[in-house]
Structure formats: C-alpha cells, structure tokens
Amino acid sequence: MAEATTQARAPTIFDRVVAATPGTPRLEMCIQCGTCGGSCPSGADMDHTPRALFAMIKAGMETQVLSSNTPWYCVSCYYCTVRCPQEVHVTDLMYTLKRFSIQEKYYQDSSSADAPPFSQTFIHYVENYGRSFELGLATWYHLKYHPLDMPKIMPMATGLLRKGRIDITPKKIKGMDNLKAILAKAKELEGEI
C-alpha cells in the first residue's frame, strides 16, 4: 500500500501576519461589523478600511494588502481597538502590515509611497532628540513632496512660532541616554520576533 505523504503548506499571508503580531491579535475573530472603519479618523484617506483589509488577508490577497496605503494612514490612536466588539488588535495588526510592506518593498507601489520616508524622518528625530520636531518634519516633507504647498503652510508655521507653540530648532529631552538604551533593546527584541 502506498504510504501517504504529508506536505507542509506554505504559510499564507494570514498565518504570517498573525505570527508576526505580538500577543494574540485575534484576527480570526473579525466578524466584518465595520466598527473599526467607522471609528477611524483616517478612514477617508485609506485605500481600504481595516475591515476590508482583514477580509483581503483572509482571502490571501497578499499583494493588494501589502500595497495598500491603509497601514500608512493609521495614526495609532487605538480607537478601533478599543471599540472592536471582538477585541481584534487592529492597531497592532496595522503595525505588522506596515513592517511587512517595508520588508517586502510593497510600499513603493502604495498610493502613499511618501509615507515611509516621512515615518523614517519622524523616527530620526525621536532617536536623536527624544521627541518629534514639527517644524523640521513639516518643512522637509513639503519641500520634498509638495513644494507648491509651501506658501500655504508658511503663515500657519509663522503663527505657531510667534505663539511659542513650536520650536525653531530641535531640543533634546532629558535622559536621552536612557531612551537610546530602550530603543536599542526594542530593536534587538524586534529582531528576535
């Protein structure tokens, strides 16, 4: 009698996303109720609502999922996560999708291809100063991607500067060495996931 052979199936995008998200993301629990998308402040700019993205993950639409601008427009407010009746870890899943999109270079096809460099510049300020530097970030972003909009933001920036609401140069937080040690440890742990 021929011996039955067991062939391991390749992990799907669903398997990979669940495995790479810390804790128990509960992605399989999504009931497509739409509460997440209805709560999302960035919903209008997203290619797909989180609900739609989760359905696409279940359907194995890897390329479309990882090219979507949705994770890039997620501002990590956690509102969806708090409101989800199924306790799906929507925000954490967005982080995983963003990471995959970078690792596998899908973000270059996304309709928000300028978002990753924006994030990297933001991270540069946080890693070197312990906080964001709004004036530098906004100026860099507009000069690089939307130079024609510069005249529109200048009056607002000048007003904020005059009222002392933003700094003209980046300022380091106290305890920068401690923050650097925390960030280094976080990177080390991320490499282990």
Ligand code: SF4
């Ligand atoms: S709120 Fe939760 S259950 Fe409802 S669609 Fe979003 S992730 Fe799915």
Ligand code: SF4
């Ligand atoms: S955490 Fe992200 S996906 Fe969820 S509501 Fe906020 S912006 Fe939208």
